[in-house]
Amino acid sequence: MSKGFVAVALGLILLKSYTWIVVLRPHFSLLLNFLFLFATVFMIWSYVRAIKSRPAKKRQISDTSHVSERATRYCERCDTDKAMHVHHCSVCNQCVYRMDHHCPWTGNCVAWNNKKFFLLFLLYTSLSCLTFNVMVSQVVWDAKLKQYDFLLKCCWALSLGIGLLLAGYFMFHLWLLREGKTTLEFLAEKRGELADCSFIHNVTVYFGCNVWNWWLPIDPILDAAMGGQIERDGGKDGKETLELVMK
Secondary structure (H helix, E strand, C coil), rough: CCCHHHHHHHHHHHHHHHHHHHHHHHCCCCHHHHHHHHHHHHHHHHHHHHHHCCCCCCCCCCCCCCEECCCEEEECCCCCEEEECCECCCCEEEEECCCCCECCCEEECCCCHHHHHHHHHHHHHHHHHHHHHHHHHHHHHHCCCHHHHHHHHHHHHHHHHHHHHHHHHHHHHHHHHHHHHHHHHCCCCCCCCCCCCCHHHHHHHHHHEEEEHCCCCCCCCCCCCCCCCCEEECCCECCCCCCCCCC
């Protein structure tokens, strides 16, 4: 089933790209064409990373880390201890650390180590679709390219719907980050695990500390201690500090 969703998504991307290359590109300025090309390239890059990435079954903690990984539950399906913040995905049939949801459009779980790619895909797809709509609107309303009228109107409707839908979904996920919740916690009406942390902290949990890398679909350098129990001074809980890297 997931392969069908991925095939539909790739088909829509190809249709939009074909329409831009063959029909729209010669009629618009370098700036608008560059904006669309930039957003589309980053959209495809993010989507490929989201599809290819695999969620972590548990967080990786170095030998020098002071994070206490306590197994508080047991997963009967996996027949193993289930540590804190781990959820069993019935679709993938495996336990996933800090799982947000299972996405049929990427064919895997959106979780701690790949949520960045998913959110960047939402962002750049919205930007690509809405830029495409601006371009199509000009030629349709000005009655240009009448021979492509049906194609342009179909693409305009699809692009507008997808662009607005994913823009709204992206904003929803920003709200979840502000609330310190995952989608599963939101649906279960639970208090977010990171509810007491700042928005920047919660973004950094998934995107890493290097702000410049937030916008690139590259592997984030994640801190296993963020959001977990940090033990210092003989087991006393201490407050974690966050330093954003901007260099």
